[in-house]
C-alpha cells in the first residue's frame with residue numbers, strides 16, 4: 001500500500017484512531033479486468049473492534065472528496081460480495097447507487113464460492 005502511494009500519490013490510506021491503525025480506506029485501480037474496468041474504486045477494511053461507529057463511512061467520504069475534488073475523477077465505483085451487508089451499508093450511506101445491470105462474478109474468486117457473486121455501486125462527480 002505504501003509503495004502504491006509513493007508511486008501514484010494516493011491509494012489505500014491507514015485510518016488512525018487515537019494512534020492505532022483501525023483499518024484502511026481509500027481509492028484504488030483494480031488490477032484485473034471486469035466489465036466495468038478501467039475504473040477507480042473506493043474501498044475499506046477495518047478491524048472488527050472499530051466496526052459500528054461510523055468510521056468507515058467518515059473515511060469513505062474523505063476518500064470520495066479526494067477523488068472528485070483533487071483527482072477530478074468523473075466517477076468512482078465500489079463493489080462487494082452480494083452478502084456483505086456492512087460494506088453495502090457504507091456504499092449506501094455515502095450516496096452510491098447500485099447499478100443493477102452491473103452484478104458480476106468476481107474473476108479472482110473461484111467458481112461457485114459463496115462470495116463470488118458481486119454487486120456494483122457507482123457515484124458520479126457532483127456538479
Ligand SMILES: CC(C)(COP(=O)(O)OP(=O)(O)OC[C@H]1O[C@@H](n2cnc3c(N)ncnc32)[C@H](O)[C@@H]1OP(=O)(O)O)[C@@H](O)C(=O)NCCC(=O)NCCS
Pocket residue numbers: 023043044045046047050051052053054055056057058079080081084086087089090
Ligand atoms: C465493511 C466495514 C468497513 C463496515 O464497517 P461498519 O462498522 O459497518 O461501517 P461504519 O464504520 O460506516 O459504521 C456504521 C455503523 O456505525 C453506526 N454509527 C455510529 N455512529 C455513527 C456515525 N457517526 N456515522 C455513521 N454511522 C454511525 C451506524 O449506525 C452503523 O451501525 P449498524 O452496523 O448497526 O448499522 C467492516 O464491516 C469491515 O471492515 N468488514 C471486513 C472487510 C470488508 O468486508 N471490506 C469490504 C470488502 S468489499
